[in-house]
Amino acid sequence: MILVTSSAHTITPAIYSNLTYDVARDFAAVGAIGSVPNVLIISPAKGIKTLKEFVEAAKAKPGSFNFASVGVGSAVHLSAERFRIAAGYEAQHIPFKGGAEALTEVIAGRVEYYFCPIATALPHIRDGRLLGLAVSSPKRASALPDVPTTLEAGFADSDYTFWIGAFVPAKTPKEIVEKLNREMLAAVQAPAVKEKLATLGVELMPMSPAEFDAHVKGEIQRYGAFAKAAGLKAN
Helix, strand or coil, X not given: CCEEEEHHHHCHHHHCCCCCCCCCCCEEEEEEEEECCEEEEECHHHCCCCHHHHHHHHHXXXXXXXXXXXXXXXXXXXXXXXHHHHHCCCEEEEECCCHHHHHHHHHHCCCCEEEEEHHHHHHHHHCCCCEEEEECCCCCCCCCXXXXXXXXXXXXXXXXXXXXXXXXXXXXXXXXXXXXXXXXXXHHHCHHHHHHHHHCCCECCCCCHHHHHXXXXXXXXXXXXXXXXXXXXXX
C-alpha cells in the first residue's frame, strides 16, 4: 500500500488533535515526486499591480481583505498564512470545498486573493482573467519566470514549498522502500513524464528515502510550530 500525499501531511499533527496515527512514526518516506509552486492570484480589476501595492492596500484597511483556500491546513492555506504573517497584515480566511469554487470567487472579485497551485492558475493568468503577484516557492517557477518569489519581494520567512510525495507503512522492509524510490525517480525522469510534469508547473525533487524522511520530519517541526503560533486549528 502506497500513500501519495502533499506537504499538508506534515502539518496535520498541529491542527488535528484526534489523529489516530503518528505522522512521523507510522510512515516510511519513499521520495518526493515534485514540488508545485503556489501563486498569489488576484483579479486585475482590483487595480493592484505588484506585491508591494497588495500589502500596502491590505494594511491600509486592516481586516478588509479575505483569501480563499481549499480547507484549513491545506498547502494553499499554509502558503497564505505564512505570507500574511510575514507581511504583517490581517485578512479573513474563507475555506472552500474545492479549487474551482475558490477560483471563481477570486475571478469575480468577491474574494481578494488565493495562493493557487500554479497549474490551475496558469490558464487564467495567460488569458488575463487573473494576475499573478508572487510565488510562494523559494525560487521562481519555470512556468512563470517573470513572477517574483515572496522572498525576492522582501518578505523574509514567507516561503512555502508545496510538494507531492510517496509513503509506505513504517514496517516496510528497507530494500522495498529503496526499490520503490529508484523506480519512482526513474519514472519521473522519463522524457514523456518529465514533459507532462513541466506543463503542470511541477519542479522535480529527487531525494533518497533518507533525505526525504529527514525533510518531512524537519517540516513537521517547523510548520507544526508555525501552525501553533498562528493558531491554526481545524473546525
